[in-house]
Amino acid sequence: MTRMALSDKLAILSDAARYDASCASSGTARRDSRDGKGLGSTEGSGICHAYAPDGRCISLLKILMTNFCIYDCAYCINRVSSHVRRARFSPDEVVQLTIEFYRRNYIEGLFLSSGIIRSPDATMSDMVQIARRLREGENFRGYIHLKTIPDAAPELIEQAGLYADRLSINVELPTDNSVKAYAPEKNPVTIRKAMGDVKSRKEVAAEKSYTGKRGKRFAPAGQSTQMIVGADGSTDATILGQSTRLYGAYQLRRVYYSAFSPIPDATAQLPLIKPPLVREHRLYQADWLLRFYGFGVDEITAARPDGNLDLEIDPKLAWALQNRALFPVDVNRASKDMLLRVPGFGTRTVGRILSTRRHRGLRYGDLLQMGAPVKKAQPFIIARDWTPGALTDSANLRARFAPPPQQLSLL
Amino acid sequence: MYTVPLPRIGTDLAWRDAAKRLIGAAIPPQDVLWDFGGEMGELFATATPLPPPSRRIKAPQSFVQMADTVVWHKDPQRFARLYAMLWRLRHETGLMQDRADQHLAKLRQMEKGVNRCKHKMKAFVRFRDLRQGGDRRSFAAWFEPTHHTVEPTAPFFARRFADMDWMIATPDVTAQFVDGNLSFHPGQPKPDLPEDGAEALWGTYFCNIFNPARVKIKAMTSEMPKKYWKNLPEAQHIHDLIAGAEAKVQKMRDAAPTLPPERAKRIQNRLRQQKDGDQ
Ligand code: SF4
Numbered sequence: 001m002t003r004m005a006l007s008d009k010l011a012i013l014s015d016a017a018r019y020d021a022s023c024a025s026s027g028t029a030r031r032d033s034r035d036g037k038g039l040g041s042t043e044g045s046g047i048c049h050a051y052a053p054d055g056r057c058i059s060l061l062k063i064l065m066t067n068f069c070i071y072d073c074a075y076c077i078n079r080v081s082s083h084v085r086r087a088r089f090s091p092d093e094v095v096q097l098t099i100e101f102y103r104r105n106y107i108e109g110l111f112l113s114s115g116i117i118r119s120p121d122a123t124m125s126d127m128v129q130i131a132r133r134l135r136e137g138e139n140f141r142g143y144i145h146l147k148t149i150p151d152a153a154p155e156l157i158e159q160a161g162l163y164a165d166r167l168s169i170n171v172e173l174p175t176d177n178s179v180k181a182y183a184p185e186k187n188p189v190t191i192r193k194a195m196g197d198v199k200s201r202k203e204v205a206a207e208k209s210y211t212g213k214r215g216k217r218f219a220p221a222g223q224s225t226q227m228i229v230g231a232d233g234s235t236d237a238t239i240l241g242q243s244t245r246l247y248g249a250y251q252l253r254r255v256y257y258s259a260f261s262p263i264p265d266a267t268a269q270l271p272l273i274k275p276p277l278v279r280e281h282r283l284y285q286a287d288w289l290l291r292f293y294g295f296g297v298d299e300i301t302a303a304r305p306d307g308n309l310d311l312e313i314d315p316k317l318a319w320a321l322q323n324r325a326l327f328p329v330d331v332n333r334a335s336k337d338m339l340l341r342v343p344g345f346g347t348r349t350v351g352r353i354l355s356t357r358r359h360r361g362l363r364y365g366d367l368l369q370m371g372a373p374v375k376k377a378q379p380f381i382i383a384r385d386w387t388p389g390a391l392t393d394s395a396n397l398r399a400r401f402a403p404p405p406q407q408l409s410l411l
Numbered sequence: 412m413y414t415v416p417l418p419r420i421g422t423d424l425a426w427r428d429a430a431k432r433l434i435g436a437a438i439p440p441q442d443v444l445w446d447f448g449g450e451m452g453e454l455f456a457t458a459t460p461l462p463p464p465s466r467r468i469k470a471p472q473s474f475v476q477m478a479d480t481v482v483w484h485k486d487p488q489r490f491a492r493l494y495a496m497l498w499r500l501r502h503e504t505g506l507m508q509d510r511a512d513q514h515l516a517k518l519r520q521m522e523k524g525v526n527r528c529k530h531k532m533k534a535f536v537r538f539r540d541l542r543q544g545g546d547r548r549s550f551a552a553w554f555e556p557t558h559h560t561v562e563p564t565a566p567f568f569a570r571r572f573a574d575m576d577w578m579i580a581t582p583d584v585t586a587q588f589v590d591g592n593l594s595f596h597p598g599q600p601k602p603d604l605p606e607d608g609a610e611a612l613w614g615t616y617f618c619n620i621f622n623p624a625r626v627k628i629k630a631m632t633s634e635m636p637k638k639y640w641k642n643l644p645e646a647q648h649i650h651d652l653i654a655g656a657e658a659k660v661q662k663m664r665d666a667a668p669t670l671p672p673e674r675a676k677r678i679q680n681r682l683r684q685q686k687d688g689d690q
Contacts, residue, residue: 007615014619032570036591041571047534048634050645052621053653055630062620070678080678081671097612103550103575104538105568106613139574185682261624262660268668275624352510359505366511 004087010097012087016067016078017113019263020170021226021256023048023059025108025143028165028221038139039102042165046108046143060111060145061101065089065127069115073172073183074270075231077263078115084265088117091130099138109143109165110134116149124152124160131163143221150186150194157194158218161201166221166253169194171246174239178232182270195250198223202251222253229283230276231260237307240286240297247291257283282309289316292347293340312402317343320380321398327380328388332361344376376401412442413459417490419448420562420584420595423482428464430478430494435465440498445490470500473507477522483559484521492518528558533567535639536579539607547590549576553601553642561586562595569593610644617645623656624663 025046032041048057066088067078077084089097098110112130116123127146134140146164148157161167169191173179176188198219205218225246227239243255261275286309289295293316301307303318310318320327320343329338331353339350349372356362356370364386367374379391379400391397415429426445433443444451478493486492496518500506509515538550550572554561561579565586568577572588579586583598631649640646 007612010612010615011619014616018620018622033573034570036573039572039574041567043567043570047530049534050617050643051631051635052617053628053631053649053656054622054625055627056622056625057634058617058620061616070682072675072679081675083669083672100609101613101616103548103572104540104607104609104613105536105552105572259625261622262663264663265666265669266663272664277625277627355508356510359509362511369513369516370510371516 006093006097009087009089009093010063012085013064013067013089014062016064016084016115017062017111019077019258019261020062020111020113020147021056021258022145022168022224022254023057023062023111024166024221024224024254025059025145026221027253028143029217031141033139033141038141039099040109040140040142042108042141042143049106049108059108060143061098061107061109062111063089063094063097063113065094065112065114065123065130066117067115068117070118071116071183071185073186074267075172075182075228075260075263077265079267081267082265091126091133094130095133095138098134098142099140102140102142107142109140109145111145111147113147114149116151120149120151121153121156124149124156128156128159128163131160135163145221148194148198150191152194154197157197158201161198161205161219162216164219166224167198167219168224168226169198170226171242172226172228173232174227174229174234174242175232178234182231192250195223195225195246195252199250223250224252224254224256226256226258228260229257229280230273231270235301235307236279236283236286236309237297237301239283240290240301243287244290244297255287257287278311279309282311282315286315294337295319295341313398314343316341317376317401324392327392328382329380330382331367332357332382332384342377342380344373349373412444413438413461414444414446414451415461415490416449417445417447419559419597422447422559423479423563426482426490426493427475427478429461430497431468432461432464433494434497434501435468436462438462440491440495443491443494445494447487447490450487470497471507474500477518480522480525480563481518483525483528483563485558486521489521492521525558525560525563528556528560529564531639532556532560532564535635535643536568537610537642537644538572538577539604540609541605547574547576551578551580551602551604553604554579554581555638555642556581556583557638559583565593565595614645614648618648618652621652623652623659626653626656628653 026044028042030043033039046059048059050058052058067084068086068088069078070080072079072081094112101107112127114123114127131144131146134144144164145166145168146160148160148167148169150169171191172183172186179186179188202218205216229239246252246255257280259275259277259280260273262272266272286300289300290297299319300315303310303322309315329342336350336354339345339353352370353362356366361384363384364374367383379388379397413433417425474497481489481493496514506512506515532554536552536554538552541549541551543549561581561584568579569588573591576589580599580602585596585599587594587596
């Protein structure tokens, strides 16, 4: 076999990595290299160094170590039964690419995942070796995200957590049955066990021992997972229910939703659809409401009988339209929880309202001045000089927000 | 009437020092002219020396923080606006919490603009390897910021790229980091930087991480506005990526499902045997 050029490998192995939605590099421990003995820093929020025409942030060098894989997951371009060109980076190549890209300020760090070669343990230990060389050989202090292979030995996952900022283990599909159907070699129980292991290692590392010393830091940016949306028949209620359980049971930082999108050399098992991007967007909005706005899954998914989110309007507005009896709310009196439920109001707007109303009563113009999206909120609020009157209960309120029906285009 | 000269480098400290002296002497905003980088010329220069520093002047912490950012905005009115706000704060306690005050809202908006510019600078500076040999590696970049953000953003680069030397040249101010020391110099025209082979690899990455099935151009341009493209090596690929996306996806759809390659069966059989063996 002739040796493949580095740029060819990079093309194949980044192409293979683009179906992973996460590119986050935020929320890890603060580090810098002011001592002059290393390279890199992490400071709270991550940085998107570029945006691709798919609108996604490019923050990390997101690559596969190899796209050879012995598994046969139907939705995946790297499955053993696909004809995609295969390539494999040497550990040195990954280390050098990461460092050289980082020095030129292209990236915040590395997101490394891999197809499974030989065995889960062999693959995971190669990945750990790369992370170790970055940290110990190159004194790299930027961000490292390792996608963990759930079947790998717990010791390897433990080592991974010592070098990486974030670990992720993908649950892949929303239900156990779908995993069995489309990822036959994967076992949902093993996946959950691996997530549980990561969670307890993190807890142990956070505890102080009797000497008052803290254990070594373990994956300070926590763990995340990804679910593919639209490949199986799961409803949004099922998906969000699964997310809620995952957030609760494994203290995940994020659940990523990835709209199933066409891959080259697809299997006959999964139809190639137009990726459900709007659905993916609504799921992220709903996920946000669950985590930061005090909503429950049932509230959000109750608006429609089929258990799916309304694609035309955002989930908070859909909820408000279903619960008009609770509105309008008075911005000068309502509780914080209730203000957070007003369509259009985000945490920032609510913060500004609370801070300003301590000094004086708020008028409609004040809300405008502080940058609140008043147009959306106006049927649902009362201010000093504003009341929506019959607007709140008017029959055509939904039509004001939903986009006009579009001409359908051919797929 | 006071005319206060403010230097291009060290603007923040100079403004703060002058503002403290003026407030201390109760000089109202209409009696102060702010002259940034000598832009006003001789015409308005007055010889009136600033009042001496007086007793400790107090201002809300939130104002001080906001002022430290707003001084880097490109709006010529920024110093006067800040001083007018400081003037009002002498008597209007709680003004900083009033998110509906028009003047404060304007300053907050300017603050946001500067913060965004700082953030974009952290994101979009692209270094090239100068290949100079020696113990420390050496890199340089050309960047065109919207506001005067080189000085407040440079410490970020110093914390991050501390084991190498670097320079960020801009038309406004140039930052240099040599042997661990950060210094600022007047702006300059675009320097000739040597070609860097890593840019082609970075372009390869940019093209392949893009998913042609999910084109969302507005989401890209709102975060990576076109004004930055000319200094981003990867941006030269954007046009072709968008133009070719439809065809690529159509090709995927049209391709008939293929039979698995021969080796797939062998690998899968081995895997199954292993699994059975384990149980
Ligand atoms: S294990 Fe499955 S999802 Fe992962 S690379 Fe292999 S085929 Fe793809």
